[in-house]
Amino acid sequence: MLLHTPQTALFVREQLPFSSLLDCYTDGRLDVMKWSAQRRKDDEYFDAISEHLISTSLGKSNDPPSQEERKKRQHRIILARRNEDGELEPIPPTDSLWYHLYVSCPQTNDSRWNKKFRRRFRVPYNSYLELVEEARENNWFPRWSDGKKDAVGKPSSPLELLILGALRYLGRGLTFDDIEEATAISEDVHRSFFHQFILKGSTVLFDKYALTPQTAEEARQHMWEFEMAGMPGTPASSDATHVVHELCPWKLRRLHKGHKSKHGTRTYNMTVNHRRRILGTTTGHPGSWNDKTLVLYDTFIRGIKRGEILDNNEFELYEKDADGNTIRVRYKGAWIIVDNRYLSWSTTVPPFTNTNWRDEVKWSEWVESMRKDVECTFGILKGRWRILKTGVRLHSIESVDMIWATCCALHNMLLEVDGLDTPWDGMKIPSSEWDGELGNLDSSDLPLAMRRIVSPAEIRAYDTSSTGSRFRPRFQRQQIESDDETMSNVGDNEDGEPETRDLPTGTCTMVKASDYYIYLCT
Helix, strand or coil, rough: EEEHHHHHHHHHHHHHHCCCCHHHHHHECCCCCHHHHHHHHHHHHHHHHHHHHHCCCCCCCCCCCCCCCCCCCCCCCEEEEEEEEEEEECCHHCCCHHHHHHHHHHCCCHHHHHHHHHHHCCCCCHHHCCCCCHHHCCCCCHHHHCCEEECCCCCCCCCCHHHHHHHHHHHHHCCCCHHHHHHCHHHHHHHHEEEEEEHHHHHHHHHHHHHCCCCHHHHHHHHHHHHHHCCCCCCCCCEEEEECCCCCHHHHHHHHHCCCCCCCCEEEEEEEEECCCCECCCEEEEECCCHHHHHHHCCHHHHHHHHHCCCEEEEEEECCCCCCCCEEEECCCCCCCCCCCCCCCCCCCCCCCCCCCCCCCCHHHHHHHHHHHHHHHHHHHHHCCCCHHHHHHCCCCHHHHHHHHHHHHHHHHHHHHHHCCCCCCCCCCCCCCCCCHHHHCCHCCHHHHHHHHHCCCCCCCCCCCCCHCCCCCCCCCCCCCCCCCHCCCEECCCCCCCCCCEEEEEEEEEEECCEEEEECCC
């Protein structure tokens, strides 16, 4: 391997010793003196070869090469075209396909073009421009800022194309090599920029759009739809999902392999409201963890349980006392709709699993229908950002977590852009088969979901399953009234101020709120 020149090969043949280990044997025994001499010859041989190679530098002079002999680095061409002389010349990114389609010559007046842009990059064109402008104003990516040049004076790649590449990678789960063909920017540059993009997306964008309610005033806007559905006190539903990590490190693969996939996965517990807005999510955890373990790391649900979040929120439920009278019971705190795989906390309410009581079955079906909000959000996320469905092909597990947080932030941003994040201001009664011949049936035979929609005041905030007992270990419970006669006599005093009554557990103020009364404890 070292014989690069004929001169070196001739020198090696001249120095090569012709003795071997067999020459060191005398009368069938090894002569130690001869063996030591043989070793010294071998050492001298290798020293001579090393000195020769160093002195001749493999046949080249030790003097630095002249300017003519110095080879220039060949310029790397990603996309090329023929000039007038028939020679190849590189195509700059500002002359690439994507730059002409979406930067220099966008067809924003064509509705079909706008629909295609959103289908290809998952965001409207105006939102894309706002994202580029925000990145420039805040200098999110200094390496690719305007006017920036590298060490050899080459201008940086256009920020517009790099953000388009990041959105395409998230939206369709492509490879960076596919993006290189459309932008004339190397895949290494796209890969480096993508890591910076998800870093900003998981921090700046996530803190901007994924806001977790901390007070009762902030949570009220998320409780409106649940109150109309007869579930006051809950702002959201929660569940966990898995994201495949194809390049999970080998040492962590056993921990990340669960029962839902043969690949390593990262699992996330997410909490959403009825409008599919993400209120909170955990960071990534190994795919072998179950829901009981994940909820321990959910700061939002754990904060509600400890009374650190939404502890000043108040809501009412109808219950029956020991005598069978209907009473109103006020609670403080909040609760989250979950499935039956979570811990049995007073703030995590699942449907019933084993019951023969018809009311409990109907109530469980209604809870399950409302809990589908989080399941639908999983489907929307993985359908819109296909990288979450097809699998992440990056080595670092931190990158998988940043991709998840970035997709959650962009999901909430699109809800605001599309106007799907505004609270419902009313309820439209849909038509169904129950309006036909089956409409003659008794109202108690209608499905509970339909009865709540057609007659929302019939069983609004009515706790038919006596599940209020689940709240007693955590919530503050106060009886308001025991019958309608007493409720009708409650009102303002002569001075127009709310009445204050002493209850066994303390002093409370009766306040009229729309069509019912609640107690505010002091």
